[in-house]
Amino acid sequence: MSEDSFLHHACAHSDTSDSGTDSAAEPADPFQDSRLPRPEVPGLPSRGQLTLVLSAHHLLVSLGLYTVMPVLVLVLSQQATGAAGPGLFCYTASAGLGALLVSRWLSRRRYLPTMIAGTVLAATGFGLLPYADGSVTALVLLFAAGSGMSVHSLLSRVLVAETVADDIGRQRLYSTLMIAINIAASIGPFLAMATYREGDARLLFSVTAGCYLLAGASLLCGVSPVLRMPGGTTRWPISRTTLNKSLREATARATVVATLVGTFLYAQLSSALVLLLADEIASGAMRAALFAAPAVGVVVLQSPATTVMAHLMGRGVPSFVFVSVASLGFGGAMLVLGSGMPSAPAIVIAIALFTLAEPFFHSTVSTAFAGLSIGSRLEVFNLRQVCWTVGEALGTLCGGTLFLLLHRNGQGHIYWLTLGISAMISVPPLMTGLRKQPHRQGHGDHA
Template sequence: MAADATTARSGSRGTIAAPVVVDFLLSGLGFYCLVPVLPTIIGILTRHPDPLLTGTALFAFTFAYKGGSLFCANTLQRLPVRVTTAGGLVVAGAGFLLLHGMTHPVGILASLVLAGLGVSANNISARVLVALTQAESTARNTAFAHIQVAINVAAAVGPLAANLVLGDHPRVLLPVIAGIFVLTAVLMFALVPRGLRPSDSATRRPLGLRVVADMVRDPRVRTVSLLTLVGSVMYGQFFSAFAIHVTHVTDSPAVRGAYYTVNAVVIVAGQVVVTRLTNRALGRGHAPWAVIRVGIAVFGLSFLLLALPGASIALTFLAVGVFATAEMVFSPMVSTAYAQLGGDRPMVEVFNFRQVSATLGESLGGFAGGALFTTLFQHRLGWAYWAGAALLGLATTAAFHRREAAARQ
């Protein structure tokens, strides 16, 4: 099996990239048909919108799709990548189909957790495939940027389609999403090279939940993880607080969907240019975590725009464009930073570091956006929420700027 791994690593980039791009393109289409309208779907299922249930459901789903792989790390390490990518997609599809028939809060939460677990297993398996087959940081950053483009092509279509379908046929959306995930599973099982396992290049079994202790002890892992945590809290606002924010900006389903479509189109159009700039920064000796810091600062600027009085459609579109710029820097570089921490660590473990930080960050961000923002907005304090979120990002950026300056002296 070690020979197979070596062959795969030395194989053509296109051979490996093709199934990964297909995976994130199609599963991303299903995913982004759901997340922008998930708060609305929860209200439809229960018939009694509840800010606490909405926040809890967003937290549970985010925790599951970001951190579910922590609970099956050894299984993901042993099984072929072909099996774990396809299997995760099938589990996700089953969860979304079950959600379609749920009305009780417990059933809704359980279905979302099951679906999120499948998404998590698939996502980490696809990223491990890239890390196993690309040796250089710049090559990995480029590959992860290609993933980012594929995700955002899907994200350009998904929210608009979801808002239109939800307006006319709300009960149809979840079965369609489930079907997309199952179709993607069939394609992935056919396209991913057989025999390649994460364990082929590992010297030991990956840590599961114990990665948390290792994240605290290792200063390099701790730095990347803290930045990922803060950036993920900020990224998590886009499908929680922002999704609620736009319902108060416009009543048009088409315009609401267009905010997410514009975000995706900006990323698809600009990712190549941004990747060249970030690769140039890496080539000049900047650490990946230092580039992540730039993305966090730009997230903060987008939130400052949302905090301005007189929220208009045009101003919100401008904030979306700034947010997209931050995402182009932040998302690929996070994966690049963690992949660089490999060494003797199993790749599943390395990306579980990422999952822990992103899970905690996006889950907290989703809960805050679903519960705290709603409460503050009801008291006409929505601007204070966005100002506080911006302050979090800018303060973190300033703290790590001093650390980078000290490290380069």
């Protein structure tokens, strides 16, 4: 695969064979632990420019996503009997893992045209969905939309990791993107109400497709057309070497486990907790307010939470610790729901705990993985996608099946207590023996 001779990345990775293992050791970063500035890299945007462009991009992408999600299950159920469940699963799986299917192709591709292609693919999938003439066609379109989202999501995270050299800078940028995403999440449901007509979703999906197309166009304002993805270290999305290192290296292992636990618990917010709300909260306005609370909370709390995390990371606290603390917050919400107190106050307190914990979770997962030096950045973020999707998929599966079974038999509290106790047992050991490390500015930083 050819590469422009003048283009270099801030992070260089060794060439490899197709065996799935590194053929040479990764060269040391000569600017690591040095007061000397890194040389300018052709095509790299400034941090301010990148923040502005990616914030607008994620705002538009998320506006399209959170406009369609509140009514997607209704549209699918109306198109074909029994299509809602498989359709949602198909979209969720492809949105999480779709990029891994083309990981080898993504290696060293240019960010700008590839990210635009991802948004165009998502726009096409969602835009044509109202015209699907059967469940199979709908599944194909949902797979296309999810895969486009997966490519856009992966490349935007890798772009930040490659462009911003230090963990604190990455955390600030990822946190800013989370604010933009949650602003869209607060607006999307109202836009859905304004554009959706029962039995006719064409206007809604046209608006959704338009948001994705505008999101792709926004990248033209600041992402250089010469910037490329880093090269992978293997023909596979994640090499055996990287997998082995993620199990042996303490920080990597803690990051993987904390992410799996946290995403499993957070998935209850969109599965088991939805079912509980439908049974226990009669007021539609109250249910809507409770659903919107976490998104509004992130918009309000993300900046101060990031300030706290940046200060502590500057003092040597690894970023996976914040992922672990957020997971404990989610676990605390589970314990409240299983405590036996009246349902309404238990739900309010649980969602409040979710809201307080979330600013320390989503953006910090990306920061924690970006700081790992166990493989190429592409591989590391592929590993992040796997961990996130496995935790989320299993969480929604359990929340939508096991909880429902127990709840209908009057034993729902057992589900919540099991999850809460499991979190309290599994997460604290990840932080035991933690030793502060001096913060380092450079590619070699460990989160």
